[in-house]
Amino acid sequence: MASLLDEVREVARGWRWGRRPLVPRSAEPFAPPSEPREFPTEWARSPVGRAARAAIQRLVLRPLVWSETDPRVHGLDHLEGLRGPVVFVANHSSHLDAPLILCSLPERWRRRTAVGAAADYFFDVWWRAAGTALVFNAFPVERSGGRRLSDTPWRLLREGWSIVVFPEGTRSRDGWVGRFRPGAAMLCAEAGVPAVPMAIRGSFAAMPRGRGWPVPGRYPISVRYGAPVVPEPGESAGAFMRRLTDAVARLWDEDHHDWWAAQVRAARGRTPPPAGPAGPRWLRVWEASRPLPRRRARPRVWS
């Protein structure tokens, strides 16, 4: 027969004396799943938030990225004369992509641009959410589906903020461009704002998925802006998404080869998709990890 002490111990352990009592999972009362409250980011767009962000981006973020990598920015002329807001649509293969876009934008665009960031990744804990919102002017984007679509991007566009969207929904696992989801196209079509396609090459080699800091050696990265693509009246989100995909593919081709060759291939409908070589995954990763050619040393005037 168990002693009194044993029985008290059994009850104490079974009913968790001194600790929070637990209810068996199957006995928990049913509660309809509540819509998680979206992390508030308005404060990051207040004058104070904007001033702090401008200082961080100018004094910390840009020097840091530009010192650890070797970005080359092309096509900013497409933004000349363009009035915002726009939706910047870029391929995504590295955590460097958002800082590269923000820090490569001209000042007038940068201070009015927000970035859509994965709610489940960047907004999972308050300190990461607050940091992301402040430094990148980020707002949470639900990518898991099943939840109510946030109206934040529409509201931001209405308020004149441009938006950076990565339509693949996540960073590429092999460095190449994946399938675009229709959200960005839908946003442009419904809000009636142009999309500025972008191709970012080399960021996967410089800082692939899984790394927390760029690869040493200042890997070159190309950030190429394309001509704005304007949704036509009555154009469906699907059709506009295909045009955007083609535009990014052309930019990728242009960056890989040259503008003229890309134009010719585009005119013949032979733009190669930026999906990378066919073959096993290791081969695709291998090719995507190949650093872009470094800049040629300037010809020495004085020898």
Added chain:
Amino acid sequence: MSRPGFVLEVDERTPPLLVHRGEGFGVHRFPLGTRVVYPPDSLPPLSNLRAEIRHALQNPLGSEPLSELLRPGMRLTVAFDDVSLPLPPMKTPDVRQLVLEEVLELAARRGVEDVELVVANSLHRRMTAKEIERAVGERVFRSFWPERLRNFDAEDPEGLAYVGKTDKGEDVEISKRAAESDLLVYVNINLVAMDGGHKSVPVGLGSYRSLRHHHNVHTMLNSRSYMDPPSSALHGSATRMGRLLADHLRIFTVETTLNNETFPREFGFLNRREWEWSLRDQAGYLAAKRANDAAPSRIRRQVFRRIRAPYGVTGVHAGETEAVHERTLANVHRQQKVEVNGQADILVVGLPYISPYNVNSIMNPILAMCLGLGYFFNMYLGRPLVRPGGAMILFHPVPWEFHTVHHPSYVDFFEEVLAETTDPAQIESKFEQQYATDPWYTHLYRTSHAYHGVHPFYMWYWGAHAMDHLGDVIFVGGDRRSVRRMGFRAASTFADALEMAGERVGSSPTITYLHSPPLALAEVR
């Protein structure tokens, strides 16, 4: 609104679960994934019970109001359920007392003089005067005992009337007084779905000649379950008899249903789900268990016998038997029904200290078997909780102990019959007649407080369906000799029992624990 019945799935958050073990209880850890069937929470009782009874008698179902059936010069017999109901005995006033007082009040006002009250004890032991007084109340007892309030005697040749045969050839023989009355009022307590309806009069006031037609192995094997009257051959037979009686005799049925307030406040933890135990419940459990374990068995038994259930009445319906019973069954289901998905490999049951046949008595091994394999196994609608060929694990000490006044034929049945065979069909064909007609047992039944000589056979038949269905029966903590005598196995611990059951049902069985009492009726899909 009370919470409905519920099936818990044991996970790592689940505290140990309470298990009854005869005159004792304890908590046990169950394997992860075990499903635990809990009855619905206790329903709220009727707030003004006397008014509800009066209303039911004046507005009966399928019948004229009782007052219109009563007239001067008539012969009125009022029969009521015996000591086997409810379990545990309820706190006074017993609901039978309240109904009887209202019925007798009406009879007195209508000038009825020839009134007799009969305990419908069938082949059960006669109730003692004290037990009867407790059930009917002091006023009724003082007015009618002993000349006009008595136990039914199923062996009194002068007191029985042969009514006839059903279309299936079943003899119907009941109390002569009841059969020859102008009106028979039957007052019932419907604790489980098996009770009541046409089972009340033909069984409660029936003789062995009548009962043997449905209290037999064949009928019990075809009652799946006998807690589900439409699927029960037992109830089919009782219904045929009841309808035959209704052609000969005016029967006015009053049925009552109870909620699940089974244990008094000091044992309140027995009524609650374990993860909802307050600190007071936990302390109450520890104190009650330690005191119970330390007490001598005599004291322990006395403490348990003194438990009085604070049952509340959830419904009173009166009128024509079948119309009334339909409402009654709905009430019982409302209080006890739990939906369970699928059968398990192993069914676990903790047997409490009381069964219908050991009130103020001893639960001998045959009654322990009957409570587990008869009552709890049959607490299902649709399919049994355990699959065919599965195992049943029961917690009970199964002591080799008998109440020699109440259960004399049980002693001989256990020593003589079960020593030879445990097969219900063989027992029935070879021994039943001898015990049923034994003059000594009959004498004890009629003059003492003994169950009828045939009663242990009925208990054994009660478990026939389970014995036929199950592949293994294991008693945890059971006396090895008495368990082996019944053809089952004993295990020292729950872990051992699971290990033993695994030999038959495999090493990773599905387990269902029927957490009862309070009573739960599983609707297995």
